[in-house]
Amino acid sequence: MKPRQDSLLGQASQDELTACIRLLALNVVQQRSKGEFTSFRDSAEMLRPGSADPNKLELIVGSRNVVEEALELVRTLAAEPKPEQADEVAAKPEERRRHMRIAVAAPIKLLWPGDETPTAARLQDISWGGAAIKVDKVKMVSSDTLKVIIPGIQGTPITIDAKYLRSWKLDEGAGEGLAVRFTSMATRDQDELEAILLRLAQSGDSDGQREHARLHQRLDLQFEGDELKASLEDISAGGLGVTVPEPLEIGQSLQAVISTFDDKHSLKLRARVVRQETISMGKTELYHAGLKFEHPAEELAELTSALISQIGGNR
Structure with a gap:
């Protein structure tokens, strides 16, 4: 029954x-x-x-x-891997290192949900996808979103929307740890974040991970002019479906570079993989993945509208 x-x-x-x-x-x-x-x-x-x-x-x-x-x-x-696959995955940890996690103790600020004044905090480590942060006390609950404010290389801070993943107590009197995943940022800030990560990675070997890890995974997507215009309508709505030869990892954040075949028009965006399915074509397997872009909706609409106008104006 x-x-x-x-x-x-x-x-x-x-x-x-x-x-x-x-x-x-x-x-x-x-x-x-x-x-x-x-x-x-x-x-x-x-x-x-x-x-x-x-x-x-x-x-x-x-x-x-x-x-x-x-x-x-x-x-x-x-x-996630089935139990019988766990040993195989554990035996090849370098294949799971999608992003380089860079250990760095640096002052930052956090804006908690409902607060108007940022709170001082310190980074413990940071990657393209998220960060571990040390704070006096975590003032949020699971799945809430906060703003992480990081000093930029030129002095202008960047602000990133981030989602709570987990928190933990540190040693007596040392405060609490907070793990977050970056969920949205302005396109101008993604370039600054990439520059910050590159500088930090070059300043040390990040516990020996540079050999196997990378700052982020890049996905190059090229279209004919009309195909790109059609795709931009989906992008402006926040998502895009793509077919790739190698599987991606659901939940991972990557950099999608969307361009025409002649490279005259392009757009560089953060995106997260939210779904994936296998497509069999004879003896070949391809993967259809769903991407969600990690930028404010208003900015996506403006960027895609401007690019559509550029494509039309060059004909």
Whole structure:
């Protein structure tokens, strides 16, 4: 006999399942924002047409992000090696070093959710994808987003949106450690981050990892003019599907360089792999991956619109 939960889900329609997911995600967002229990009935009121709550739009958008967050986690867990493959993966650790993690003790600032004034903190290590940070006290909970403010090479700081991954207690009186994943930054700041990482990597051997690791994985995507224009519409919406000869790693952040075949027009963007499936073509296997771009939506729309105008103007 199947468990009751499976039976209930099996009997639900697609519309009912979608409505349940929306309600659960909205409830999670409300509880995170309030820091207290919120009933399903209160959350359901937000979904009624004509709801007068001034925070309705913000909460609805936040609930979509929660669904995306949960789906990405499910896909990441599903892509992890099976137990019988664990020994093989452990025997080749260099193949798992997607990003060079650079140990560096440097002062930075953090802007916690809901705060208006940044808090002093120190880096423990940093990579293209995220950082480990030392703070007096962590003022956020799992999956919250904060802003990491890092001094730039020329003195102008860069600001990066980052998501809480985990935290831990340090030695007595030493504060707490916080691990974050970078989720969004301005395109001008991604170049500065790359320059910072390169300078730090060249100043030391990062515990001997330079031989096997790299600052980031670069993905070159080239299109014909019309193909690029069509793809830019997807990019401006925040994502893009690509077919690649080698598998990527779900959850990894990479640098996507999108250009025309003649290299007259190009765009360099941060992107994260959020899904992947294998495509068999005879005896050859290819991989179709879904990318989510890690830049503010407004900036993506402006960049892609400008590039479309450039392509059209050169004809």
